[in-house]
Amino acid sequence: xxxxxxxxxxxxxxxxxxxxxxxxxxxxxxxxxxxxxxxxxxxxxxxxxxxxxxxxxxxxxxxxxxxxxxxxxxxxxxxxxxxxxxxxxxxxxxxxxxxxxxxxxxxxxxxxxxxxxxxxxxxxxxxxxxxxxxxxxxxxxxxxxxxx
Numbered sequence: 580x581x582x583x584x585x586x587x588x589x590x591x592x593x594x595x596x597x598x599x600x601x602x603x604x605x606x607x608x609x610x611x612x613x614x615x616x617x618x619x620x621x622x623x624x625x626x627x628x629x630x631x632x633x634x635x636x637x638x639x640x641x642x643x644x645x646x647x648x649x650x651x652x653x654x655x656x657x658x659x660x661x662x663x664x665x666x667x668x669x670x671x672x673x674x675x676x677x678x679x680x681x682x683x684x685x686x687x688x689x690x691x692x693x694x695x696x697x698x699x700x701x702x703x704x705x706x707x708x709x710x711x712x713x714x715x716x717x718x719x720x721x722x723x724x725x726x727x
Contacts, residue, residue, distance in 0.1 A: 614678035659713035
């Protein structure tokens with residue numbers, strides 16, 4: 580579980596909005612995919628962008644669920660290893676992050692307040708900060724650096 584402090588109002592907004600976000604997950608994912616692809620511009624393999632966007636959406640829902648239920652994040656080192664292996668990096672995180680708030684506003688019937696949308700964005704960046712921290716090389720007992 581992450582030690583990073585999470586504001587109670589963010590936890591409550593995530594908990595209150597989780598059912599409607601989960602019901603609208605497919606629509607949110609579709610809008611996110613379109614927005615991320617437009618930020619990517621001409622990319623050779625759109626399927627890879629779709630897969631990476633889907634993985635980040637899964638990570639967001641799982642992490643937000645943990646924050647809502649427990650007030651923190653579970654261990655994300657396995658996720659960090661998967662992201663490193665699949666070359667999901669800062670570019671993908673930033674484009675997903677840029678697309679998130681507009682996508683949440685755009686999905687018909689979602690009707691989230693600006694503060695709730697901000698809570699989802701805060702949760703995403705908190706999750707990503709934890710993943711990136713877990714991706715950083717760690718010193719081994721011999722003093723050399725190794726990836727977790």
